[in-house]
Amino acid sequence: MTAEQDDLAFKALTQKISRARGVSCDAYKDKCMRRRIAVRMRARGVHTYEDYSRLLDQDAHEYELLLDALTINVTKFYRNPETWNALAKPYLADLWHARRGQVRVWSAGCASGEEPYTLAVLLCETARSAGDDAATRARVDATDVDRLSLERTRAAQYPETAFTEMPAALVRRYFTAAPPRRPLPAVQRLVHILKHDLTREPPPDPPYDLIVCRNVVIYFDRPTQERLFATFADALTPNGILLLGKVETLFGPARDRLVLQEPRERIYQKPV
Ligand SMILES: C[S@@+](CC[C@H](N)C(=O)[O-])C[C@H]1O[C@@H](n2cnc3c(N)ncnc32)[C@H](O)[C@@H]1O
Incomplete structure (x- = not known):
């Protein structure tokens, strides 16, 4: 796959997530989104954005897991x-x-x-x-x-x-x-x-x-x-x-x- 095709597939996937879950994926840095999506793709054993997109169609719960991965929740009382x-x-x-x-x-x-x-x-x-x-x-x-x-x-x-x-x-x-x-x-x-x-x-x-x-x-x-x-x-x-x-x-x-x-x-x- 060329870098251009990869970009298109990534864009199609983030647009789909935005539409389905009402989150503005395009407000997040691309690098950050890619890293988080890669975590979920690895966890589910899929290798392309298209396959991951199909998986989201079949398994609505995966959306929840993906959104969890996108929102990094590290925190502490009195942090710093x-x-x-x-x-x-x-x-x-x-x-x-x-x-x-x-x-x-x-x-x-x-x-x-x-x-x-x-x-x-x-x-x-x-x-x-x-x-x-x-x-x-x-x-x-x-x-x-x-x-x-x-x-x-x-x-x-x-x-x-x-x-x-x-x-x-x-x-x-x-x-x-x-x-x-x-x-x-x-x-x-x-x-x-x-x-x-x-x-x-x-x-x-x-x-x-x-x-x-x-x-x-x-x-x-x-x-x-x-x-x-x-x-x-x-x-x-x-x-x-x-x-x-x-x-x-x-x-x-x-x-x-x-x-x-x-x-x-x-x-x-x-x-x-
Ligand atoms: C790393 S935590 C920071 C927690 C706390 N503010 C701190 O500094 O300890 C980032 C938080 O931002 C939230 N977040 C990410 N995107 C957001 C958005 N679009 N609107 C509101 N909160 C968001 C995440 O869900 C996560 O709980």
Whole structure:
């Protein structure tokens, strides 16, 4: 098969997946899609995109397995501790003091929930320091495109290995003692879980004071990333914060609208 034929077969396959499952495959980097599809092809012992396409026709469950492979779900509580420490003080504390009403947070691409529950814990801590009640002032929208990830977020049961980066005092204060650990009701109550596709849908319930989107846009192609960054800038309140993953960088028009406050931690802020 020539490279051109291979490209055509790949394009036909991704268009078919997009049509069948309503995911915008063309928003993802080709290299990333090819690698993930190759994983499923190997698992099913087929060697060409055409054969894999036929297999999808015969076996609807394979679509679920493929979508699972496409959405990489690695995550942890308090992943990259220095980032959360930098966010908590001064940014989260300042937001808490500046806002009279609700402090609204969006964890976009939340995987199995470790990130939004980390945010809920930090909001509880911020409220505690301010002598406030988090439940009445904070809300975290936790969204992901992957159904299985959202089920895990709802189930909210985590093995010890999920906590290796979180300070032990926070684990003791905000999670049940016996494994599998669960966030306490005061933490869970802050988190609202919903299915959402970042490549196709507007933000679920703007405006937000803090948008956390880490290790997600890395899989998207440049035009999709640029569009998404502009959407985030629109969705933030004045003084609102955008937190990206450690290897992700803002570009395009949004770069002129948000100020890079912490270069190492990828903390951006919208000017007033
Ligand atoms: C590597 S995880 C990142 C989890 C967490 N944000 C973190 O940094 O620990 C990437 C997540 O992005 C989600 N994702 C991929 N494409 C998406 C899309 N189009 N819309 C929303 N979420 C998406 C995946 O399902 C996966 O849960």
